[in-house]
Amino acid sequence: MSRPEGTVRQVIGAPHPLLSAMAESVDPTDPDVVAAAADLLATLRTEASTMGLAAPQIGLSWRLIAFDAQLHPRSRSWAGELVVANPRLARASHWDHGREGCASIAGLTADVLRATRITVLGHLPGTGEAVTIEADAFEARCIQHQLDHLDGLLFLDRVPGALSLHRRLHSCDA
Template sequence: MRGTPRDVIGAPHPLLSAVAEPVDPTAPEVVAAAADLLATLRGEPATAGLAAPQIGLSWRLIAVDAGRHPEARSRAGELVLANPRLSGTARWGEWREGCASIPGLTADVPRAARITVRGHLPGTGEAVTIEADAFEARCIQHQLDHLDGLLFLDRVPGVLSLHRSLHSCDA
């Protein structure tokens, strides 16, 4: 299904601080939203991931394509997951990240460098397990935070971790 790019909403929009609702990954409206999310991500060349709340939907749905980033190692490619949940983490550290919903600002954010995430593919509802590391792991965690109503700024340990940015890139 071909999606339609949507506008990315910015902070302090209330959807960005709300916990997103679980979805039926086989529902036609969820499949259409997944296509829109992916189309929106493709239209944001400096962005490696988006969550449904960022396009105005309070649904547990994320899209990630971290393979374009030079720090990506696991390179799962374009990935859309419904109802994703983190099931394992390892090797914590701090890395710089930003967000399409908060342009012009980045911060050093503590994240796991290796993760396991489980979810379902929109359309078929097939259960999948993804193992990711490096940049891709951080990007997925960033999107999972959006589903829980958290922005990367909520994870910043202090004001000295904030940085101005000339461009925006999710995770």
């Protein structure tokens, strides 16, 4: 199956209702899902300093995430530039706080507790092939952030209080 180029879509901002809704499972072989996967990647490539996006952020209430954490200075693992349909966190360990930001929340970052080692199961759009992702450090944080979007959560929902919030000062925040 040829890989569609995708269309850059607008990233929606909070408090849009899609960002607080549970996303629906998808058929990874459905042509509309394959097209949405291409749109996610095309949009991700144009978002400066953004390492991941979830389908709800481009207006689709589907369980579909895209990520590419290769260029982030805190990355250790790299699964590639990847889109995963129906991703599921299978294992999480080694918890730590780290700074996160979000393309859907301009100007803020926060210290969020996340696992630094994870295993995620899902399927590749197009073929439907099962995929297992082992990630650590920043890539693990990025993927968990995207998984939260599929469950209607924003990183602000994981902040224990106002002292954990920060104004975004530079573009290398997560």
